[in-house]
Amino acid sequence: MVGAGQLARMTHQAGIGLGLTLRVLAESPDDGAALVTPGVELGAPDDLGALMRFAKGCDVVTFDHEHVPAEHLRALEAAGVEVRPGSAAQLFAQDKLAQRRRLFELGLPVPAFAPVTSVADIERFGAEHGWPVALKAIRGGYDGRGVWMLDAPPDVLPSVPVYVEERVLLMHELAVQVARRPSGEMRAWPVVETVQEDGICVEVVAPAPRISPALSTEAARIGTRLAEQLDVTGLLAVELFEAPGGLVVNELAMRPHNSGHWSIDGAVTDQFEQHLRAVLDWPLGDPAPVVPVTVMANLLGGAHTELATTLPAALAAVPEARVHLYGKAPRPGRKLGHVTVLGDDVVEVRDRARLAVSILRGDD
Ligand SMILES: Nc1ncnc2c1ncn2[C@@H]1O[C@H](COP(=O)(O)OP(=O)(O)OP(=O)(O)O)[C@@H](O)[C@H]1O
Ligand SMILES: [Mg+2]
Incomplete structure (x- = not known):
């Protein structure tokens, strides 16, 4: 798996029961998956040499993120590597504008959207579809970074390529x-x-x-x-x-x-x-599903998250909670793990999951 964050870490965990050995291409030995698997290769996902070395001896190469450049994916395929998903498919996960266009062509419901090369493009789109509009980075956005809700045209464009879409009343x-x-x-x-x-x-x-x-x-x-x-x-x-x-x-x-x-x-x-x-x-x-209701709550770091003390407290208070930590140092806003609670009643199960997370965070 290219990338060694929490997704690779949990994939490794799942592979153990199937007798699989997951190799990861990690950017740092501290990455969540690099901390737990023996098959770690260090390298950047945009370094073709590192990707080629990494892929040698893998049955299949897959990904925990979208950061491998399309031309590198194609080079791996040309070298005979089993890349899954393939480069043609991954394009639509990497490039949000290409994704919007493809979904539109397929007749699927998408928000109205338009490419943007100038502030005037945004102004025109807002005049036609109404404000606010959503301005989105075409590549690399995650966790809302790369999404800007605008009530009016901006003075300047963001430094990354963007497109604009209507704000959906969801x-x-x-x-x-x-x-x-x-x-x-x-x-x-x-x-x-x-x-x-x-x-x-x-x-x-x-x-x-x-x-x-x-x-x-x-x-x-x-x-x-x-x-x-x-x-x-x-x-x-x-x-x-x-x-x-x-x-x-x-x-x-x-x-x-x-x-x-x-x-x-x-x-x-x-x-x-x-x-x-x-x-x-x-x-x-x-x-x-194995039960009528499952609630998963993300643990985002708070100002007082100190897992050495908050974890035992959460385990004691919510013994039915399943805790999954990603091996990351706490920082405010950082995704550190998640908690899952199973049950029959949405309100009860959600309350228990929220309680566990709030104790883990160290909230007062
Ligand atoms: N067109 C829209 N209209 C209304 N809300 C939107 C719109 N686009 C995005 N949002 C809100 O912003 C959130 C993040 O947007 P989006 O999923 O596109 O960005 P992201 O940063 O790539 O997220 P992810 O972490 O899932 O990759 C959405 O879950 C939704 O709450
Ligand atoms: Mg999203």
Whole structure:
């Protein structure tokens, strides 16, 4: 796996039970996955030499992020490396404008959008579609970094390439995840609801508690259709907005995703194991939930997060909580781990997950 953050760390954990050895290309020996797997190679994801050395001897190369340049992905493929998902598919996870255009061509519901090369382009778009508008970095955005909600045209453009889209009046945010093998087999988890604060996912409820069966079928159909039409191998996560007029696709990721962390504890087969099975073209596992309600709450660092003391306190207060830490030094706002609680009642389960996270954070 190229990249050695928490996604690679949890993929390694899933691989152990299948007798797999995950090698990681890490940028630093302190990366979450580099701390726990013996197969660590150090190197940058945009260094072709490092990628080639890393890929030698791997059965399959897959990714915990979108940072490998497209030309390097193609060079690996030309050298005979099994790159999954392939370079053609990954383009649509790396470039948000190409993604929007492709989804639009496929007839899927997307917000109105336009390319931007000048402030005047934004002004025109706002005049036509109304303010505020969302300005988005075409590449490299995450956790809301690279998304700017604007009430009026900016004085200058951001220093990175951007495009503009309409601000959707969303009621809920949803996500659907699908696994697909090179041979075509697909499996989807139930649609989940995601809760974002300041552009960062803080909570996921699985299955989504307040959507109609019709909407949930529609979301699943969007997911499987995209996996097929973009020829995704491995995992595809589709972030969706529930808007007054129906579902709107926000964005795609072709890797395990924060919206699927609940499945480690809450589903028969979790997203990390399923990703490995899918990229290896092995039979896929059952994605069914094991309980009526699973809530996953992200642990973001607070001003007083001191895990040496807050972890035992959280374990004592919420013994049913499943705690997953990523091996990162606490820093305010940093994703340090997540907590999962299983049960029958959404409100109760959510309260317990929130309590565990608040104790872990060291909130007063
Ligand atoms: N067009 C929009 N209308 C309304 N809200 C939006 C729009 N685009 C983004 N948002 C809000 O901002 C959040 C982050 O946006 P987006 O998912 O595009 O960015 P990101 O930084 O790439 O996120 P991620 O960490 O999921 O990769 C969304 O989850 C949503 O809450
Ligand atoms: Mg997002």
